[in-house]
Amino acid sequence: MATLKELSHREERFTGGHRLCAGCGAGIIVRQVLFAAEGPVVVGTATGCLEVATTLYPYSSWKVPWIHNAFENVAATISGVETAYRAFKEKGKIDKEFHFIAFGGDGGTYDIGIQALSGALERGHKMLYICYDNQAYMNTGIQRSGATPKGASTTTAPAGKVIPGKMQRRKDLTAIVAAHHIPYAAQAAPHNFMDLMRKVEKALAADGPSFINVLAPCHRGWRHPPEDTLKVSRIAAQTCFWPLYEIVDGRWKLNYKPREKKPIEEWLKFQGRYDHLFKNGGHPELVAEIQADVDRDWEDLLIRCGELPPRERPEEEEKKK
Amino acid sequence: MAKPSLATTKIPLAGNEAAAYAMKQVNPDVVAAYPITPQTELMQTFAQYVADGEVDTALITVESEHSAMSACVGAAAAGARTMTATSANGFALMWEVLYIAASLRLPITMTVVNRALSGPINIHCDHSDSMGARDAGWIQMYAENPQEAYDLLLVALKAAENHDVLLPAMVMYDGFIISHTMEIVETLPDEVVRDYVGAYKPAYALLLDEKPFTVGPLDFHDYYFEHKRQEIEGTEHAPAGLAQAAAEYEKVSGRRYGPLESYRADDADVVMVALGSTAGTARYVVDVLREQGKAAGLMKLRTFRPFPHAEIAEALGNAKCVVVCDRVASFGAFGSPTFTEVRSALYEVPERPLVINYIYGLGGRDTGPDLLEQAFAEGFRVAETGKIEQHVGYLGVR
Numbered sequence: 225m226a227t228l229k230e231l232s233h234r235e236e237r238f239t240g241g242h243r244l245c246a247g248c249g250a251g252i253i254v255r256q257v258l259f260a261a262e263g264p265v266v267v268g269t270a271t272g273c274l275e276v277a278t279t280l281y282p283y284s285s286w287k288v289p290w291i292h293n294a295f296e297n298v299a300a301t302i303s304g305v306e307t308a309y310r311a312f313k314e315k316g317k318i319d320k321e322f323h324f325i326a327f328g329g330d331g332g333t334y335d336i337g338i339q340a341l342s343g344a345l346e347r348g349h350k351m352l353y354i355c356y357d358n359q360a361y362m363n364t365g366i367q368r369s370g371a372t373p374k375g376a377s378t379t380t381a382p383a384g385k386v387i388p389g390k391m392q393r394r395k396d397l398t399a400i401v402a403a404h405h406i407p408y409a410a411q412a413a414p415h416n417f418m419d420l421m422r423k424v425e426k427a428l429a430a431d432g433p434s435f436i437n438v439l440a441p442c443h444r445g446w447r448h449p450p451e452d453t454l455k456v457s458r459i460a461a462q463t464c465f466w467p468l469y470e471i472v473d474g475r476w477k478l479n480y481k482p483r484e485k486k487p488i489e490e491w492l493k494f495q496g497r498y499d500h501l502f503k504n505g506g507h508p509e510l511v512a513e514i515q516a517d518v519d520r521d522w523e524d525l526l527i528r529c530g531e532l533p534p535r536e537r538p539e540e541e542e543k544k545k
Numbered sequence: 546m547a548k549p550s551l552a553t554t555k556i557p558l559a560g561n562e563a564a565a566y567a568m569k570q571v572n573p574d575v576v577a578a579y580p581i582t583p584q585t586e587l588m589q590t591f592a593q594y595v596a597d598g599e600v601d602t603a604l605i606t607v608e609s610e611h612s613a614m615s616a617c618v619g620a621a622a623a624g625a626r627t628m629t630a631t632s633a634n635g636f637a638l639m640w641e642v643l644y645i646a647a648s649l650r651l652p653i654t655m656t657v658v659n660r661a662l663s664g665p666i667n668i669h670c671d672h673s674d675s676m677g678a679r680d681a682g683w684i685q686m687y688a689e690n691p692q693e694a695y696d697l698l699l700v701a702l703k704a705a706e707n708h709d710v711l712l713p714a715m716v717m718y719d720g721f722i723i724s725h726t727m728e729i730v731e732t733l734p735d736e737v738v739r740d741y742v743g744a745y746k747p748a749y750a751l752l753l754d755e756k757p758f759t760v761g762p763l764d765f766h767d768y769y770f771e772h773k774r775q776e777i778e779g780t781e782h783a784p785a786g787l788a789q790a791a792a793e794y795e796k797v798s799g800r801r802y803g804p805l806e807s808y809r810a811d812d813a814d815v816v817m818v819a820l821g822s823t824a825g826t827a828r829y830v831v832d833v834l835r836e837q838g839k840a841a842g843l844m845k846l847r848t849f850r851p852f853p854h855a856e857i858a859e860a861l862g863n864a865k866c867v868v869v870c871d872r873v874a875s876f877g878a879f880g881s882p883t884f885t886e887v888r889s890a891l892y893e894v895p896e897r898p899l900v901i902n903y904i905y906g907l908g909g910r911d912t913g914p915d916l917l918e919q920a921f922a923e924g925f926r927v928a929e930t931g932k933i934e935q936h937v938g939y940l941g942v943r
Contacts, residue, residue, distance in 0.1 A: 266751055268619070275763065276763045279762035279763055280762065280763050281762040281763060281764045282762075284759035284762060286757070286759055289751040289754075290757070290758075290760065291761055293615055293619065293645055296611070297642065300607060300612035300613075300619070301616065301619035303607075303612075303619065304605065304616030304623065305619040305620065305752070307577075307605050307619075308603070309752055311575055311601075311602070311603040311625055312574070312623075312625070312752060312753075314601060314603070317753070320752075339609060339611075339612070340612050342608065343607055343609070344612075346608070347607075
């Protein structure tokens with residue numbers, strides 16, 4: 225793992241001047257990922273904020289070979305590039321060692337792109353898929369996705385007089401991906417860039433498909449000050465809303481354990497998308513439910529990571545009584 | 546360079562086997578495909594070539610046709626010679642990416658084994674799948690038999706890869722009727738095919754070009770139109786590209802493949818227009834009618850995109866009545882696709898023939914000589930009376 229000083233001397237392969245919002249999490253993540261990915265790399269990007277803001281013809285922010293095909297198919301597209309690479313290698317047409325990285329937002333990954341992702345993982349292409357998860361369809365204007373957390377207000381699941389935002393839980397995509405038995409899967413967040421970059425290095429060194437789900441704060445959708453992108457990212461980890469962990473060859477490992485788990489209110493109250501949970505009497509029962517979900521998920525994760533003993537089965541608990 | 550040998554082999558092959566054999570001889574860098582009836586046997590046959598090491602193609606067994614075409618786009622953009630095949634609903638699932646492949650000017654070659662689109666679900670032949678994609682920017686050729694399924698795939702690939710053209714190409718043949726019917730196919734020796742298609746020279750290649758570049762950027766009102774205009778120009782160059790590829794193919798095979806093929810049509814009063822396997826049936830019916838002293842002819846349409854409008858005006862201009870057979874319904878349109886295109890092509894002919902349309906064979910409904918004779922009979926009635934009673938009719942529907 226390179227030091228910060230060493231990183232500062234590495235070539236910028238994702239140039240500034242792109243049109244991502246000031247304070248956008250995605251841009252920070254891409255820069256960190258490309259810093260960590262040394263050597264030749266081909267990048268594929270799903271339709272979304274990252275794609276539209278970085279390649280407005282005739283301009284491009286990418287100083288690496290880059291391809292965009294459509295919304296739901298970046299995993300399939302990059303698997304085509306990677307297969308061509310293997311074919312060229314086999315025939316001696318190419319001697320460079322390439323890495324292949326796909327970027328998709330949560331809409332393009334959790335929802336419309338999950339089939340293509342699942343297929344590519346199962347086929348075993350040597351590629352790193354990075355989901356920059358901003359928890360809604362931000363490019364089209366903050367619509368709910370399978371990654372939108374319970375209680376958040378979006379334009380298609382708005383907080384109204386009767387319904388207080390999205391009523392369903394988000395999918396656990398990282399676990400879904402891990403169930404493909406790929407050599408490396410992880411969850412990361414941009415405030416802890418050393419952790420993210422170490423994960424990128426490990427992912428690219430893996431012998432097979434790898435996946436990193438990276439929390440990508442979006443102040444337009446989350447409604448927090450643009451300068452607080454990394455702060456909100458840190459709060460997500462401190463409240464255990466977004467734990468940092470990795471799954472190496474099926475073994476779960478926790479990468480960050482807060483000394484004291486902060487209450488979920490700290491995460492919720494920091495963002496305007498949860499305002500309705502607290503204003504005018506709010507929805508304390510929903511806040512309690514969200515806290516209970518986080519607690520349960522955190523405990524499950526600790527058990528999976530061997531930080532806690534396995535939970536007893538209900539019938540065993542019953543016997544003890 | 547030594548002149549390629551004309552030594553050929555005659556072997557019995559079903560359409561799917563013929564297309565797979567052509568793919569084997571092309572030995573593409575990458576193939577991405579998904580099973581669907583009636584295409585499946587093509588890919589099974591090809592997968593066996595891969596498993597037996599008879600090709601060094603990297604085969605991507607994708608989880609859907611959408612991913613098949615998406616992976617083809619990725620592989621082709623990387624600089625690989627790329628092929629695939631599909632049918633019907635699988636083809637429909639590719640739809641979005643068909644347009645992207647064409648706009649990225651990636652000469653992917655695909656066999657489409659024609660099958661009726663759902664719904665209702667049906668596995669048998671009609672042309673509703675490929676006809677629906679006639680405006681997707683692909684070269685489209687219809688093969689009549691396994692021989693053409695083999696030959697046209699090679700011709701289409703060569704034309705697609707021509708740098709003045711640079712468009713993807715699809716070759717169609719009729720599901721089951723051709724895909725599963727064995728005929729004697731004359732194949733070329735491997736080295737002749739290899740020399741004919743030549744080493745692949747991509748116009749751009751993500752993996753091979755020194756300077757990194759961006760494929761598929763966002764293209765707004767300030768550039769989109771120009772890029773589409775360039776794509777149109779590619780299609781305008783396609784007829785010359787196809788003619789050149791066909792001429793070179795004739796040299797190595799002795800078989801000549803123009804955009805259309807007339808049969809006893811020069812002096813015919815009534816000319817039938819048909820695509821695919823039905824052209825074979827129509828040829829037989831023309832002979833029967835000629836024996837009865839009736840001036841019947843056939844114009845088989847081989848290339849549907851780009852549409853050979855000038856050649857059609859030339860070939861059909863002297864007829865009194867043209868009977869266009871379409872194995873597809875175009876809902877809400879005045880007649881089916883071949884009819885509207887043929888009729889439009891004849892608009893400026895000095896004494897233009899009357900044109901009628903028959904929709905036939907949907908969902909694999911058998912269309913024998915009797916039905917085509919019925920269509921011809923109406924054509925002769927129109928030719929004699931000069932009056933069309935019904936522009937669009939149906940053959941063999943209850």
